[in-house]
Amino acid sequence: MTAQGARFRVTGGKVASSGAFRALGRAGLAARGVIYIIVGALAVQIAFGEGGKEADRQGALHAVAQTPGGTVLLWLLAVGLAGMAIWRYSEAVWGQAAPEGGKATKRLSSLARGVFYTVVCASTVAFTVGAGGPGSSDKKSKDWTGKAMHDLPAGRWIVLIAGLGLVAIGVGIAVAAVRTRFEKKLNTHQMSPGVRKAVTTVGVVGKSTRALVYAAAGVFIAYAAITFDPDKAKGVDGTLRQFAHTGAGPGLLVLIALGLIVFGVYSFCEARWRRV
Numbered sequence: 602m603t604a605q606g607a608r609f610r611v612t613g614g615k616v617a618s619s620g621a622f623r624a625l626g627r628a629g630l631a632a633r634g635v636i637y638i639i640v641g642a643l644a645v646q647i648a649f650g651e652g653g654k655e656a657d658r659q660g661a662l663h664a665v666a667q668t669p670g671g672t673v674l675l676w677l678l679a680v681g682l683a684g685m686a687i688w689r690y691s692e693a694v695w696g697q698a699a700p701e702g703g704k705a706t707k708r709l710s711s712l713a714r715g716v717f718y719t720v721v722c723a724s725t726v727a728f729t730v731g732a733g734g735p736g737s738s739d740k741k742s743k744d745w746t747g748k749a750m751h752d753l754p755a756g757r758w759i760v761l762i763a764g765l766g767l768v769a770i771g772v773g774i775a776v777a778a779v780r781t782r783f784e785k786k787l788n789t790h791q792m793s794p795g796v797r798k799a800v801t802t803v804g805v806v807g808k809s810t811r812a813l814v815y816a817a818a819g820v821f822i823a824y825a826a827i828t829f830d831p832d833k834a835k836g837v838d839g840t841l842r843q844f845a846h847t848g849a850g851p852g853l854l855v856l857i858a859l860g861l862i863v864f865g866v867y868s869f870c871e872a873r874w875r876r877v
Contacts, residue, residue: 622691626877629685629718630745631824632678634868635742636661637811639862644841644858648851655838656858657738658721662728675729682722688713698787700877736834746822747831757826764823771816787874800870807867810860 602771639661643654654660692711696703721735728734750756763773777783783804789797792816825833835843845854 622688623877624686625684626875628685629683629688629873630868630875632685633822634865634872635665635678635681635744636865637868638865639664640837641858641861641863642864644861645855647832647842648845648854655737655739656841657837658724659728659737659753660838662725663733666728672729675725679722679729682718682725686715686718686722689718691821698786735816737838739839740836741820741837742834743831744824746834750826750829751829757829761823761826762764763824764819764821767819767822768816769819771812771814771819773811773813774812775809778805779811781805783808786876787871788876789874791874800874802865803863803867803870806860807864810857811864814857814861817843 624678636658640656640658643656643660643664646654646849647656654663662675662678665671665678667676692698692766693708693715697707697711724733724735747760748866749760753759781801784801786827789800792800812836817860818835818837819834821833821840821843825831841857844857845851
């Protein structure tokens with residue numbers, strides 16, 4: 602590395618670890634927590650036959666919009682999501698604040714998440730100003746699956762690989778959660794033993810539940826490819842609703858919904874103790 606490159610790395614690292622960047626990251630984690638708590642609450646309503654809204658990001662934004670001061674809250678969510686995107690981009694450039702955070706794989710992961718949260722932020726802003734929004738997760742999943750299978754060369758195989766990839770991601774997240782690898786990203790030394798135990802429990806339950814939803818959505822996408830039927834694909838809302846139609850009945854959906862709420866709570870724990 603040249604002297605100029607080294608100076609850039611050091612200067613950039615100082616910027617990325619500044620109070621402003623840490624605040625942006627923590628605001629983004631809190632915004633993520635709000636969304637997951639609302640999605641989980643909507644899923645609980647669905648389980649009890651009271652679900653008029655979709656249990657996904659679109660449904661969460663509608664729920665926020667209908668609360669007193671909803672527009673202000675939506676703008677706060679958008680700001681938080683923008684902060685998340687900026688923080689992830691800074692990690693892509695200067696590395697994550699975690700062991701081996703400078704590895705290329707870690708940087709690429711942060712870049713992908715930065716792009717994702719940029720899209721999420723943009724759709725939130727569009728919803729707030731009445732110019733659209735994230736749209737139904739089920740419709741987007743079906744539309745993407747159908748377009749890919751019919752318009753792309755080997756599209757059916759691409760969809761199958763995407764579905765299996767999502768399953769693999771879900772399994773990977775669940776394994777990492779059970780092994781409590783997420784603790785490496787937390788300032789656990791700032792917690793009392795009791796708080797650390799509680800945060801670890803919340804992290805394992807919340808992350809594992811989110812991983813299960815990811816994996817289940819991947820199964821439906823893979824099944825859509827196998828049957829060559831894009832209507833078999835499901836987004837977050839459709840995946841959650843399907844849990845209520847298993848042998849365990851609506852009770853399973855309640856457990857999954859509560860797990861998503863727990864992940865939302867864990868997001869607030871990250872907003873407090875994550876190394877950013």
